[in-house]
Amino acid sequence: MARKPGTRASGEFVLFNVFYEDGTQRSNRKVPAELLGGLDGDEPARAVIEAQDRDISAKSGMAPLRIKKIVRADAKEKARDGVKEWKLRAES
Numbered sequence: 001m002a003r004k005p006g007t008r009a010s011g012e013f014v015l016f017n018v019f020y021e022d023g024t025q026r027s028n029r030k031v032p033a034e035l036l037g038g039l040d041g042d043e044p045a046r047a048v049i050e051a052q053d054r055d056i057s058a059k060s061g062m063a064p065l066r067i068k069k070i071v072r073a074d075a076k077e078k079a080r081d082g083v084k085e086w087k088l089r090a091e092s
Helices: 043-060 073-091
Strands: 013-020 025-032 067-072
Touching: 013 043, 013 073, 025 043, 043 067, 067 073
Parallel strands: none
Antiparallel strands: 013 025, 013 067
């Protein structure tokens, strides 16, 4: 049954940007939030995303790409915001 808009729990998924060794990037890959945050941090996300990639490659008939790094999607925005704040403080 479909959910009503706005009833989704805010912490169901964490979004990751995935960078591959060939230089390509995939944005906003979903990983269940309950798998993250323990002693391993975000490392379980790599296994989940690799499994997603295997499923995608099996359906498309193309070989899966090797992952170079995985970054939380909001981490890049937070870093950008920090740079903006730093520039604003430097200008004033």
